[in-house]
Amino acid sequence: MTTIIKNKATDLFLENNPNFSTFENLRKNGLEFLEAKGLPHLKEEEYKFTQISKKIEQNISSFKGAKRSELTSENLKSNLFEGFEGDVVVFNNGHFDAELSSISAQNYSFSKLSETQPDLLGQIAKNEKDPFTALNSLAFEDGIHISVEKGKKVEKPIFLIHFNKANEGQIINSRILIEIAENAEVTFIENTVSLDEEVYFSNAVVEIKVNQNAHGYYYRLQNENRKAIGANNFATDIHRDATFTSVATQLQGDMLRNNLTLNLLDSGCEGNMYGLYLLNGKTHVDNHTNVDHTKPHCDSNELYKGVLADSSRGVFNGKIFVRQDAQKTNAFQQNNNILMSEDAIVNTKPQLEIWADDVKCSHGCTTGQLEDEALFYLQARGIGKEHAKGLLLYAFAGEVFEHIAYEPFKEYCIQLVQERLGSNF
């Protein structure tokens, strides 16, 4: 893999990137990092259960950035869920699509990264933290920059929707930077849609800065085609008294790796991470989360749940870092899994590193099967076995959606999951 990066990345990414000279420092820094370390190799601890480099090597033949594909308003319409009202930001193979997007920019400003060229870019999701971030820094052409105005609430959620389809290039690089100013509030919904059943590699980076006493909600859905490979780096800096909540749902893909990092940078802030992975076939989903408590009186809550059927695989790694300064920290983490088949696998690992002494931390993980007793009880009341399984699985999984505060999207997720549980399990 290192070879691919050295030879192909420099040749293909750079030469094919018309915007290389913008963000030159960020890109060069990414390149340096990649040249030194390459993409994660087989023995890399952080990636040991998720051989994504190998997956890319085996499945991606054209190591170029994908150009825009044909995309119509029909595509968009069929992917807006019932009850949604708000601005829509459309990405076509990672490129911002101004025509299909509808941006009122009410209480926030919207621009392309190339227009604002913010210094903040790359400061939250750092190149050196993850090779895929570095790769993205090198390869993205342009991205978007959203800034929510001080003291303002963006009343309706902003829907970020990605349409992916490989063409002469199979790599999709999207880059998003969000700033939520002091006392502001905003909700984002993000969805990734595959336009066909062919393989692509989407390498996305989202950076969010939540300023003092601001509130951010980020709801994300990944329901891609069965060949989709994805690396997603998502990093958030949370400042004094601010809160941030992420709810992430993964339903399908070939191999998806999500790195979610919350940096609690000042006292009084709160970071929440909720996730559901409901997998079947051969889908492999890896959620690496990382919350860094640096200052006192901050809370973090985490609940990830998994249901795995067929020969799917789930990986959960939850790091909680409590620094010496971070007294009076409350940090909670839970990961629960249900395996529906003997071939399904889950690897779960909490990683707590606590340097402060006055903290409340708890973590727990469970992996089990559907309870026979409960299933029998429902059947004994006349409920068909498959239906009963669906009821029990939904009872298990649905808890995650309690944390989606935007009702139409919550309903949409519930509907998707119930359809799945009714038919596939």
Place this chain on the structure above:
Amino acid sequence: MLTIKNLHASIEGTPILKGINLEVKPGEVHAIMGPNGSGKSTLASVLAGREEYEVTEGEVSFKGKNLLELSPEDRAREGVFLAFQYPVEIPGVSSTNFLRTAVNQVREYRGLEALDAVKFLSIMKEKMKLVEIDQKLLSRSLNEGFSGGEKKRNEIFQMAMLEPTLSILDETDSGLDIDALRIVSNGVNQLKSSENATIVVTHYQRLLDYIVPDFVHVLYNGKIVKSGTKELALELEEKGYDWIKEEADAASV
């Protein structure tokens, strides 16, 4: 209605039921008593279709059908109802939702149209009165955090909703105080008719003061070793099981 012939069943290779014979006719109430571990719940579970138990010998016919061939849900739809000795707590499944699903799947099987939300609620209200169950309880997750008595009441409430032809009550009286016992028995008695039958598994004669049995059977070591009328229960209450065990053990030598 129910005919059990020479029923043998085992769990994980261990024989538990060792030749049960029983005939239950419409309108009858049968009480099954017996010491702990004699196989009463096993019999109930086998009749309800619990897969962990392997039937190794014998037959069970219910309303002329081979009961052992049916899935648990189809047995319920045919009219078999088991009130569990230990009702299962199911967090995240709402009681009302569960019951509506159950009732409608049973109705569908019986060729009846599904109940809409309004009809369902009105039937539910009516049946709730029968066992004096609190509405609040039903707005919670199924059995979650219910007290022992509330769980038992909920079982009988479900029975009332599903209108079975054969009800098997596995120690529904255990752990109930006198008032609760009266309420639950009242419920059972009101649901009784000449068309349906009840099997009550119990350790206590006091239940049989309320639900008066036509027959009393003693299950011991996987077999019905004695059958009689309600007087047998009184005798057991007085003398315990030792004399029966002795008789049975002597006969089997």
